[in-house]
Amino acid sequence: MTTSIFSERKDQVHRKGEQPFQMACDRESLAGAVSQRACVFCGSRVVLYPIADALHLVHGPIGCASYTWDIRGALSSGPALHRLSFSTDLQEKDVIFGGEAKLYQALVELIDRYEPKAAFVYSTCIVGIIGDDLEAVCKRVAEEKGIPVIPVQSEGFKGNKRAGYNAACRAMFRLIGTGDISNISPLSLNILGDFNLAGEIWIIRNYFERMGLETVANITGDGRVDDIRRAHGAALNVVQCSGSTMDLAKMMKEEYGIPFIRVSYFGVEDMAESLYSVARVFEDKDPEIMNRTRALVKEELQELYPQLAKYRESLTGKKAAIYVGGAFKAFSLVKAFRLLGMQVVLVGSQTGTEEDYRELYEITDEGTIIVDDSNPLELSAFLQEKDVDIFVGGVKERPIAYKLGVGFCDHNHERKEALEGFIGMLNFAREVYSTVMSPVWRFVPRRELKKSRRAATESKFEPGIAACSSQA
Numbered sequence: 001m002t003t004s005i006f007s008e009r010k011d012q013v014h015r016k017g018e019q020p021f022q023m024a025c026d027r028e029s030l031a032g033a034v035s036q037r038a039c040v041f042c043g044s045r046v047v048l049y050p051i052a053d054a055l056h057l058v059h060g061p062i063g064c065a066s067y068t069w070d071i072r073g074a075l076s077s078g079p080a081l082h083r084l085s086f087s088t089d090l091q092e093k094d095v096i097f098g099g100e101a102k103l104y105q106a107l108v109e110l111i112d113r114y115e116p117k118a119a120f121v122y123s124t125c126i127v128g129i130i131g132d133d134l135e136a137v138c139k140r141v142a143e144e145k146g147i148p149v150i151p152v153q154s155e156g157f158k159g160n161k162r163a164g165y166n167a168a169c170r171a172m173f174r175l176i177g178t179g180d181i182s183n184i185s186p187l188s189l190n191i192l193g194d195f196n197l198a199g200e201i202w203i204i205r206n207y208f209e210r211m212g213l214e215t216v217a218n219i220t221g222d223g224r225v226d227d228i229r230r231a232h233g234a235a236l237n238v239v240q241c242s243g244s245t246m247d248l249a250k251m252m253k254e255e256y257g258i259p260f261i262r263v264s265y266f267g268v269e270d271m272a273e274s275l276y277s278v279a280r281v282f283e284d285k286d287p288e289i290m291n292r293t294r295a296l297v298k299e300e301l302q303e304l305y306p307q308l309a310k311y312r313e314s315l316t317g318k319k320a321a322i323y324v325g326g327a328f329k330a331f332s333l334v335k336a337f338r339l340l341g342m343q344v345v346l347v348g349s350q351t352g353t354e355e356d357y358r359e360l361y362e363i364t365d366e367g368t369i370i371v372d373d374s375n376p377l378e379l380s381a382f383l384q385e386k387d388v389d390i391f392v393g394g395v396k397e398r399p400i401a402y403k404l405g406v407g408f409c410d411h412n413h414e415r416k417e418a419l420e421g422f423i424g425m426l427n428f429a430r431e432v433y434s435t436v437m438s439p440v441w442r443f444v445p446r447r448e449l450k451k452s453r454r455a456a457t458e459s460k461f462e463p464g465i466a467a468c469s470s471q472a
């Protein structure tokens with residue numbers, strides 16, 4: 001069966017093996033298609049949200065704030081101001097007469113009450129329409145209160161989620177370069193693009209520490225304003241997740257000459273390669289770093305492999321579908337499923353670039369569907385067509401899987417298990433096993449069951465069905 005899709009979206013779907021690789025991406029979502037993507041504001045909110053000692057004030061109607069309230073776990077080892085959601089709650093009167101006075105009052109009150117290290121003020125659709133001058137209000141409050149108050153130019157309508165990432169990076173860049181860097185080690189780095197959803201950044205920091213490296217700033221999982229202010233003192237930016245913080249790494253390279261590398265902490269192969277590529281950067285300064293890294297990887301793998309074997313035995317031959325925010329995560333997931341003996345038959349992302357999709361094309365099997373900026377109807381049809389056993393996605397993909405009676409693994413918003421690092425691979429295997437092999441599928445109408453029920457029904461009412469079919 002070939003799934004039908006909107007004609008305007010046909011060039012954003014590729015079926016490997018059916019035609020030469022070519023994919024359209026990074027463009028506005030099709031109106032009416034109900035894209036899985038979030039808006040610009042949401043893109044910036046998810047990047048800045050884990051900065052735990054900052055005030056995050058959403059300047060707009062209450063709906064924007066509630067939509068992003070506590071949107072992800074984003075654990076903190078200390079302050080948790082980020083878990084609160086503040087909004088100026090713009091009303092009709094503010095839209096007519098302007099919301100600047102309300103914004104000023106809200107900022108002053110919140111800063112006095114919570115004493116944050118900095119404040120981020122997010123612009124939403126309506127603020128872009130009425131033209132409130134965020135820059136001027138933030139500047140005034142910053143001078144009065146003596147903390148950085150930074151506007152995030154994230155009007156929801158002005159692009160797609162990637163534009164929100166860029167707005168967040170621009171906002172953070174205003175903090176960087178304002179802290180003291182005098183005592184930072186030459187063997188140091190910043191971790192970019194990990195949001196510490198279930199404690200992953202602590203695992204990764206521990207690896208770097210064992211390699212002899214100092215982490216200057218987490219950007220932004222378990223993030224702190226003062227650390228970000230010193231981030232320009234690090235010798236290297238290690239960037240995970242292709243979309244969200246790459247712009248910041250590029251800006252820091254241009255302004256401060258800090259090199260960056262792209263990594264992924266997910267899956268055995270990519271986790272090990274990430275550590276080795278960081279070690280290679282510091283080999284000149286520390287000739288022993290590669291040996292320490294090899295020892296670390298060996299120690300972790302000796303513990304991991306015997307435990308993975310039992311899951312692989314049951315999961316071999318099962319089929320998986322992946323739909324995630326950034327395509328970089330998808331690369332690692334394809335490899336991780338392969339390590340478990342499983343086949344990826346559908347893979348897509350909200351914000352992938354042509355380069356990302358070409359890489360996915362290269363690492364996937366013939367027949368795999370590769371999709372950019374998909375929607376619930378398409379995804380549902382693809383899952384059924386490919387007869388998958390598990391769907392990996394975020395909060396918006398979960399109901400799609402469960403409604404179809406398909407196993408689900410949350411790789412984003414609501415997960416409570418760390419899925420990065422070597423221990424993360426074990427947690428991932430355990431989660432995949434529990435959902436794919438769950439006895440619950442015996443009691444819900446999975447598609448196979450529906451098929452057999454339909455067959456039974458059709459044989460019972462065959463003449464009627466045939467008549468209806470002939471009229472269609």
Ligand code: SF4
Pocket residue numbers: 039040041042060063064067123124125126155156157
């Ligand atoms: S910024 Fe605009 S698109 Fe985004 S949640 Fe608010 S109203 Fe919706």
